[in-house]
Amino acid sequence: MSRNSARNVFIAILSLFTIGATLSMGAARAEDVSEDQILKALTPEKKPLTRSLSMGAPAQTDPAATEAEGKFVRSLRNRSTRSLSTGEREQIATIVKDKPKIDLEINFDYNSDRISARSLPSVQALGRALANPELKGSTFIVAGHTDAAGSDTYNQDLSERRADSIKHYLVEKSGIPAADLVTVGYGKTKLKDPANPLAEVNRRVQVVNTENKATASK
Numbered sequence: 001m002s003r004n005s006a007r008n009v010f011i012a013i014l015s016l017f018t019i020g021a022t023l024s025m026g027a028a029r030a031e032d033v034s035e036d037q038i039l040k041a042l043t044p045e046k047k048p049l050t051r052s053l054s055m056g057a058p059a060q061t062d063p064a065a066t067e068a069e070g071k072f073v074r075s076l077r078n079r080s081t082r083s084l085s086t087g088e089r090e091q092i093a094t095i096v097k098d099k100p101k102i103d104l105e106i107n108f109d110y111n112s113d114r115i116s117a118r119s120l121p122s123v124q125a126l127g128r129a130l131a132n133p134e135l136k137g138s139t140f141i142v143a144g145h146t147d148a149a150g151s152d153t154y155n156q157d158l159s160e161r162r163a164d165s166i167k168h169y170l171v172e173k174s175g176i177p178a179a180d181l182v183t184v185g186y187g188k189t190k191l192k193d194p195a196n197p198l199a200e201v202n203r204r205v206q207v208v209n210t211e212n213k214a215t216a217s218k
Contacts, residue, residue: 032121033104038129041102042140042209069095073139073182073210081160081183092184096141096208103192106166106205113161115169123166126207127174137180141208142166144185148197152187160185166205 072091076084084092106123107116115123129135144163146155163183170176191202 033102033125035125035128035132038102038104038126038207039132039134042100042129042207043134044100044209044211076182077139077179079182081164081185084184089184089186092141092143092182093186093190095210096143099208099210101206101208103204103206105201105203106162107203108162108165111158113158113165115165123169124173126166127170127176130170130176130180131174135209139179139210140181141206141210142170142181142183143206143208144183145190145192145202145204145206146188147199147202148188148191150188152189155187156185157187158185159187163205 073095076088076092104122104126106119108114108119109116130140142163144159144161144166146159148155150158160183163185167178167181167183170181171178188197188202191197192204193199193201196202
């Protein structure tokens with residue numbers, strides 16, 4: 001093979017590696033959740049002002065139950081994570097079932113509540129979304145979850161610390177009012193994939209919009 005031919009082969013191989021590296025970087029960035037995705041997930045659906053003849057009767061809501069829910073959510077503002085009882089944590093879980101929510105697979109350093117460098121873009125996107133006028137003023141539940149490795153006590157503590165870590169970052173870096181963020185830890189009690197208890201998908205932070213903007217002024 002001539003010197004020029006060898007040089008051309010080397011350049012071709014180098015180009016392939018460069019293209020491959022570029023595609024890999026793009027894929028990694030694509031895995032990060034975007035501000036728009038978070039905003040869409042947490043924005044309540046706008047209910048029509050009127051209903052057409054083809055629609056069924058609107059769902060009935062219990063005013064007393066709605067008021068009780070709002071009162072409970074207001075009572076959670078400015079509460080510390082560790083002050084929540086088991087009963088209150090379960091009450092929160094019931095309330096958020098039908099609320100706008102998103103699961104963020106935020107990674108932390110091993111056995112730590114320190115947000116990993118690769119997850120910071122997702123947390124920053126969350127901060128921008130929560131500051132958006134569409135969401136600003138709502139009360140958000142920030143719930144920490146772990147996988148099934150380790151004891152109940154260990155995972156409960158870790159999930160609480162990680163939820164607090166997210167809140168601290170959003171308050172300090174994104175300017176979200178601390179009272180708008182209610183943190184709760186569930187440890188390994190609410191696995192997203194119970195069939196695979198050690199799966200990474202179980203190690204997550206769930207953010208829920210309670211849609212109760214009135215709480216911000218109370």
